[in-house]
Amino acid sequence: MPTREQVHNFAAGPSPLPTTVLEEAAQGLLNYEDTGMGICELSHRGKEFKAVIEGAEANLRSLLSIPDNYTILFSQGGGTGQFSAVVLNLLSAHRLAHPVPAEQFTPPPIDYVLTGAWSSKAYAEAQRLTSPPFPSCPAFAAPRIAASTKATKWTTLPKREEYDFSKDAAFVYYCENETINGIEFPSASASESSPYAFPFDLVPEGVNIVADYSSSFISRPIPHIEKHAVIYAGAQKNLGPSGVTVLIVRNDLLVDTTEAAKLGAVPHTPITYEYKILADNGSLYNTPPTFPIYVSALVLKHLIDNKGGLEGLEETNKAKAELLYATLDEAEKEGKVKCVVKEKDARSWMNVTFEIVGEGKEKAFLEGADKKGFRQLKGHRSVGGVRASLYNAVTLESVQALCEFIKSF
Amino acid sequence: MPTREQVHNFAAGPSPLPTTVLEEAAQGLLNYEDTGMGICELSHRGKEFKAVIEGAEANLRSLLSIPDNYTILFSQGGGTGQFSAVVLNLLSAHRLAHPVPAEQFTPPPIDYVLTGAWSSKAYAEAQRLTSPPFPSCPAFAAPRIAASTKATKWTTLPKREEYDFSKDAAFVYYCENETINGIEFPSASASESSPYAFPFDLVPEGVNIVADYSSSFISRPIPHIEKHAVIYAGAQKNLGPSGVTVLIVRNDLLVDTTEAAKLGAVPHTPITYEYKILADNGSLYNTPPTFPIYVSALVLKHLIDNKGGLEGLEETNKAKAELLYATLDEAEKEGKVKCVVKEKDARSWMNVTFEIVGEGKEKAFLEGADKKGFRQLKGHRSVGGVRASLYNAVTLESVQALCEFIKSF
CATH class of the missing domain: 3.40.640.10 (Type I PLP-dependent aspartate aminotransferase-like (Major domain))
Known part of the structure; x- marks a missing residue:
């Protein structure tokens, strides 16, 4: 029965959203800005939704x-x-x-x-x-x-x-x-x-x-x-x-x-x-x-209020992706994993895909990851493997935790 | 700054939803069934959303x-x-x-x-x-x-x-x-x-x-x-x-x-x-x-659990509509309002439309209604007038309150 804090959600989409945003939305669902009505209960042509x-x-x-x-x-x-x-x-x-x-x-x-x-x-x-x-x-x-x-x-x-x-x-x-x-x-x-x-x-x-x-x-x-x-x-x-x-x-x-x-x-x-x-x-x-x-x-x-703008996000997202790819490249050298995309400039910062080397190892990896709170890591059903999606709401801390897990696997 | 209980929402759609449903949804938004993830953050192909x-x-x-x-x-x-x-x-x-x-x-x-x-x-x-x-x-x-x-x-x-x-x-x-x-x-x-x-x-x-x-x-x-x-x-x-x-x-x-x-x-x-x-x-x-x-x-x-099924709902919705139309017919005889749809069998149980007789009276009606907590009663922008929508989540008590207001206007 984990809390949000105990889970690292790497879903490919629908994907994680900032907790503060969801808390505000939960409130808005029942009573939007003290109107006595929830956001889903307001006319799309009313002044509230227009704003x-x-x-x-x-x-x-x-x-x-x-x-x-x-x-x-x-x-x-x-x-x-x-x-x-x-x-x-x-x-x-x-x-x-x-x-x-x-x-x-x-x-x-x-x-x-x-x-x-x-x-x-x-x-x-x-x-x-x-x-x-x-x-x-x-x-x-x-x-x-x-x-x-x-x-x-x-x-x-x-x-x-x-x-x-x-x-x-x-x-x-x-x-x-x-x-x-x-x-x-x-x-x-x-x-x-x-x-x-x-x-x-x-x-x-x-x-x-x-x-x-x-x-x-x-x-x-x-x-x-x-x-x-x-x-x-x-x-x-x-x-x-x-x-x-x-x-x-x-x-x-x-x-x-x-x-x-x-x-x-x-x-x-x-x-x-x-x-x-x-x-x-x-x-x-x-x-x-x-x-x-x-x-x-x-x-x-939330993005506007957090100042840094998209340039700030770019830095964070780049750091997240570089950390995970570096960890995977290291693990690949040790023969533990295989990165799907080899060329650095073609690699997605958002969806990092890899395979676990060895029979039955992928299943063990996903099960072990799940126990540690890493969720929705399974690759797309058409290709299999592992996919970690690092969208905006995935924190650097979650990526660091995943890297530690990969190293220890 | 009204609460949900102080407001009667007669919106034509998007329209009111049961409070208990919204409370459960607010919880599900942050942590769906103790997964540690919100319902919007889960893959549509995962077992939770499939269920x-x-x-x-x-x-x-x-x-x-x-x-x-x-x-x-x-x-x-x-x-x-x-x-x-x-x-x-x-x-x-x-x-x-x-x-x-x-x-x-x-x-x-x-x-x-x-x-x-x-x-x-x-x-x-x-x-x-x-x-x-x-x-x-x-x-x-x-x-x-x-x-x-x-x-x-x-x-x-x-x-x-x-x-x-x-x-x-x-x-x-x-x-x-x-x-x-x-x-x-x-x-x-x-x-x-x-x-x-x-x-x-x-x-x-x-x-x-x-x-x-x-x-x-x-x-x-x-x-x-x-x-x-x-x-x-x-x-x-x-x-x-x-x-x-x-x-x-x-x-x-x-x-x-x-x-x-x-x-x-x-x-x-x-x-x-x-x-x-x-x-x-x-x-x-x-x-x-x-x-x-x-x-x-x-x-x-919620509808399944509430037993009565659609037959039960039909009775309630019929009672709501009949009460409001009876009140309006009475007010029409007194020259206060005009019902848009005259023939009973053609009248919608969901959207009850009427006009307030007298110059400036409609504005006064809508403003007075708003003060009493009656919301989203304005007719469609193409026809004007007043429209009370009586969808499932609108209670008989809300309709009774609106009828009292019409009588007193």
């Missing part, structure tokens, strides 16, 4: 230094919903920018950078949604692979020379952090010198860039927001409970998908996935997931 | 007596998301049942029963999603109006003779309770004798029937589940916090929308809106909104 969502937006804009020509949206459907929404909205924007008659319209390429399971799923969804609506019709677009690390079983990132971008793509898509194998594009501080930095300069000018930032969102600053068309992230890693997805959308991509559909040659966009309708209604076109947004707002306030 | 979602499903099946050939799903996107999903899935099912070459395929009619703002929005979405994907192509379907009460400004229900159903519709759609004006199809007990009962017998045999039950879900038994193809409901009225939508789908409608798309002549379905993929994955295809599902599970357990 919550607007506060979250302002704090996010400040923390990430989001430029004025970008709109912040709170959506439902998770990252997987955005696999679809990105295609639908960006193809609609592309179509409206090329208002030729449908029969003269050339289906644009869409360039996917594949670095793991999530970007691959996004690519598969683009293929589904752009297939011809009638056998006699052209496809809506031509999804293609601009780079892929499948040959390495998703254990590294593409090098600069491996990218092959189209000149005229409707957009380029990449996943900043792949949670399953623990691959992440290097941080801004490392990226200048790294062969694995995302090659913004190789993307032809004017081509929109979309990034899935689900697992690393607000774990450190986002370099070059202004080079992106859309950045999105499911909340359930660093930001809040599951059920809300945050979008940062450049304003020219807030387009009327119904108008695009009237031109023809674009797939239809369900209304809840249209960015413009969300934007026009301050993310309140229909009832939003109020509690997940509320807790996210508390987390953002 | 939550499976328990919710079992209790819902038991409470509503849902037949075995129906699957219960937990989805994101709200009722508005289902405006789209229903069209996409049912057209895909229809297409697969008519696997002729695309050029020989006849776009089916879809019959909408319009009784207010929500069914009208659903109809508009069907029109958007079924429009021709190329100017030279046929439409995917032909949405049409099978009945409408627009001429009454949505203040009554169609009579039997006013329905005009197609023989070969892909589906018939209706909204069981329209929250804005407070219109609801009569309960099972009244429906035998009522001219406003939904005319299941007039719908041609074999035509699928879809119902939006968002506002009345689990407020009383659902008559004739077996006559429906799909029933859906946003949680945020009687069931739980906003952010989760419950679906009851007949198993033959769990179809592979990608296979339908390959035949052509159906709109593409974003993966998160495909019923089959949700069903195949126990509503865990992607990360679900775990907290809204958890609280909904607590509410369902």
